[in-house]
C-alpha cells in the first residue's frame with residue numbers, strides 16, 4: 001500500500017438509516033480526534049455505518065478484518081525483498097495514519113493483545129506510531145481516525161480488550177433497530193414491499209426472544225435482508241425464511257421447529 005487510490009474512496013453514498021444520534025456523535029468524535037468503538041451483535045449495521053461515515057466525511061476508508069494469526073507487523077508494515085533489495089511496505093494502520101484515512105479494525109478482539117497495543121500511542125494525545133523496524137516515528141495525519149468494532153458477549157475472559165485499550169475509545173452501542181426502522185431497512189436493502197418486510201421483522205422479533213433460551217444469537221438485520229432478497233428473487237416466503245433465517249442459526253430440531261412455527265405464523 002503506497003497511496004490512496006479509488007478503492008479507498010467511497011464514491012457513492014452507502015445507504016445507512018440512522019437509528020438514533022449516532023451520525024452526529026460520530027462526527028463530533030471525528031472532530032475531537034476521539035477514536036470510536038462500535039459495539040453490537042453481528043449484522044446490525046456497524047460496517048455499513050463506518051462506510052457511510054467515511055463517505056459523509058469525505059475521507060478514504062481502510063478496513064482490516066482482524067484474526068488471531070494477525071501480528072503487529074501485519075498492521076504496521078514490514079520490509080519486503082524485491083529485485084533491488086529490501087523495501088519497506090506500510091501495513092494498513094500505518095498507511096491510514098500516514099495518509100489521513102479512517103482505519104476500521106473489524107473484530108479487533110480476535111487479534112492478540114500484543115497486537116492490539118500497537119494502537120495505543122496512536123489513540124492517545126500523542127497520535128504517533130513508532131515504526132521500530134524502520135526507525136521512524138510516524139505522526140498521524142490530522143484526518144486519521146481509528147474505529148474498531150467489538151461484539152460484546154462473544155468474548156471469553158481470555159479474549160477481551162484490555163481496559164487500557166477500551167478506555168482510549170468513545171463507544172457507540174448498536175443493536176437491532178426499532179420495528180418500523182428495521183422494516184424500512186429490510187424493504188430498501190432487499191427490494192421487497194413494506195408488508196413483506198414487516199412480516200420478516202416480526203419473525204425476527206419472535207426469534208430474538210429465544211436468545212439465551214436455546215439460541216446463541218438472534219436473527220440479525222443482515223439475515224432479514226437475505227430472506228427478503230430470496231423473496232425478491234421469486235422464492236416463496238416460507239422456504240426463503242427457512243433457508244435464510246432458520247437453518248443458518250440452529251441445528252437443534254426443537255429450536256428449528258419453534259422458528260419454523262414463527263415463520264408460518266406470519267407467512
Ligand SMILES: Nc1ncnc2c1ncn2[C@@H]1O[C@H](COP(=O)(O)OP(=O)(O)OP(=O)(O)O)[C@@H](O)[C@H]1O
Pocket residue numbers: 015016017018019040041042043044045046047048049151185189221222225
Ligand atoms: N441502519 C442500517 N442502515 C442500512 N442498512 C442496514 C442498517 N443496519 C443493518 N443494515 C443492513 O444489514 C446488513 C448487515 O450490516 P453490517 O454488515 O453493517 O453488520 P455488522 O454490524 O458490521 O456485522 P458484523 O459484526 O457481523 O460485521 C447491511 O449490509 C445492511 O444491508
Ligand SMILES: [Mg+2]
Pocket residue numbers: 046047048106
Ligand atoms: Mg461488519
